[in-house]
Amino acid sequence: MRASEISHNVGGGKDIHKALQQEVDFDGERKISRHGVKQLRYPWSDGPAYVTQCPIQPGAKFTQRVIFSAEEGTLWWHAHNDWARTTVYGAIVIYPNMGTTYPFPKPDFEVPILLGEWWNVDIYELIRGFVATGAIPNPSDAFTINGQPGDLYPCSSAGTYKVNVKNRKTILLRIINAAMNVILWFSIKNHPITVVATDASYIKPFTRAYVLISPGQTIDALVHADQLPNCYYMAARAYSTSPSIPFDKTTTAILQYVGVHKNCSSISPSLPALPLYSDTNAALNFTNNLRSLDKQDYPLDIPLEVTRRIFSTVSLNSLPCGANRKCEGPNETRLAASMNNISFILPRIDVLEAYHYHIKGVFGTRFPDFPPLVFDFTAKYEPLILEIPRVSTQVKILDYNETVEIVLQGTNLVSGIDHPMHLHGQSFYVLGSGLGNFDEYKAPPTYNLVDPPLQNTVLVPINGWTTIRFRASNPGVWFMHCHIESHLTWGMDTVFIVKDGEEPEAQMLPPPPDMPPC
Known part of the structure; x- marks a missing residue:
């Protein structure tokens, strides 16, 4: 199986006594990392090139043994050599143990939201160019949501991801920032977002109009479809404290209520309000609200003595x-x-x-x-x-x-x-x-x-x-x-x-x- 064909949905969770293992074959020149999977005692399949393995040569094959332990929630996998992860990535979903459920009201359905970047050039030409000159790499041509750039780019007339939802239903969004170089704001017009987990660890729920998510991070969030049935934009754009990162590009997807018989892309729903691209205070306000759940079923083990x-x-x-x-x-x-x-x-x-x-x-x-x-x-x-x-x-x-x-x-x-x-x-x-x-x-x-x-x-x-x-x-x-x-x-x-x-x-x-x- 090639890396670009792989997805993971894993049953298990925090109480597994014997680590759940999966074996996946890779061929071609790829080094795949299971981002956030601890790989207990087994770094051999961790993936970073020239750190835990050398590259898989074209035509060769390597079977990765992936060991899950205490993780529960959303993680992801991606290539870990040069800039191959630009397009080689996917979600890992780790469900609660059989017979248990989430520590929050069970959603009616769930949707992975993978935020990415796209260049209209060969990515290896890009990396060779900026490495050779010592310059800042050219910025991407588009941000994407689940591989689609949305309505606001000239290339995207038929390329907008859409989530269909019934009125009064609750969605669990599994948000992953797979972008290469950009921290992102993400929001949904008129729909507050309740954050319940980050990096496959549950937190005390809190609600905001937006989330901030860095490259590599995952956020699990609940969204209630309790607005007037219509079409609503999801949107992501850069949080940038560097003048070299363009902040005026916005990628969109559409949340469409079932029964709304219209072409949402043609009516241009209004965009959600997002913080200013360089609003450090808003960024700190969001990250400072992350607090572990700390319940009996989810105990903490904070080291108090430092060696x-x-x-x-x-x-x-x-x-x-x-x-x-x-x-x-x-x-x-x-x-x-x-x-x-x-x-x-x-x-x-x-x-x-x-x-x-x-x-x-x-x-x-x-x-x-x-x-x-x-x-x-x-x-x-x-x-x-x-x-x-x-x-x-x-x-x-x-x-x-x-x-x-x-x-x-x-x-x-x-x-x-x-x-x-x-x-x-x-x-x-x-x-x-x-x-x-x-x-x-x-x-x-x-x-x-x-x-x-x-x-x-x-x-x-x-x-x-x-x-x-x-x-x-x-x-x-x-x-x-x-x-x-x-x-x-x-x-x-x-x-x-x-x-x-x-x-x-x-x-x-x-x-x-x-x-x-x-």
Whole structure:
């Protein structure tokens, strides 16, 4: 089965005692990641190219073993090599256990809403071009909802996704931001949205006129069809704190009540009101309302004692162009990105294989716990010398079951911008977030240690910080990266290696026999 043909609907959920497993064959040059599936003790099928596997060569085949455990709700899968995920992605739906139901009123039906981007050029030509010149990649030509751009683009006269709903029925929307480089607002005209889960973890329901969703994130939301039967626009557009990201493109779909006998596309329903494209306060207002459900059937396990503290900057950077080259980044440099001033470079042998087989020289273990240079991270003007990162393949080694707290600090180097940071193999509690520089004395007393949301992707606000905490209880090799694809390409990533524990059930499982060769 080819990757583009795959969808997942999984029964199971939080109380599974034996992990549910699926095996899927892939051929062609693809590396598929199950975004948010923890893959307990089994990083061999996690998917990121040159982190947990080498690419599947054309004509070759690799069977991925996908292990579900405590996840329940909506996740997704996507290609994880270069920019192949532009079009290679899909939803994963994990239902409650047989005999149980949702911790909210059961919806009448459910609809996946996959938000994406589309370019009218060969995507590999695009990536080769901006990597070669060091420039910002050309923006996409359209946003999409379930593969369709909607009514507002000249190409889309017959390309608008439509949801038919009966009056007084309730829809569960499973919203996924599969866009490459853009955080998105999403709303439905005249229909409030009640958020009930994020990243396959239930939260305390709250209702807003809109949601904010970062690349990599999923949101489950209830919508009640209780308006005058008619045609209503769903709409998504960019939340952009960078002047390089166009904000005036809007993709639409239509919510149509059954019995409305009209061509909704021809009457141009009015658009829902969305926050301004750069409304940081509205963005923080939404994300700060995420709170874990914290009920008896959904207990929390927040680590209260921390054994490893990491403070990491997440920055845009620039590199010298090099002799006899012409670069198109700031001041004729090449754009780069980093964590703690290290711009991660992918090795030619994947980190997992090198770690498991003790292959030397593939990666270093000196990813720092603290920035090598301390400065005013969010100052309006920064010395140019601070923009140049170290280019290296450095990972962080963690002991099994130690509790890790990471402060992710955005900087104003080159340009301040929001960063959706994603961690493979682990979900984490989001304890707090704020604008400006992290204050080690003022911030920790404000942490939410009662009902913080459990996520796998979190938004670090522009020129701000976010603190996450997790228990390193999943042995293996796990990628951490910004889910804005251009930032990942430029090097805003690192790798956490969680060592085996003493007991057999705390140790990484052996590799499959058909791992792709490097």
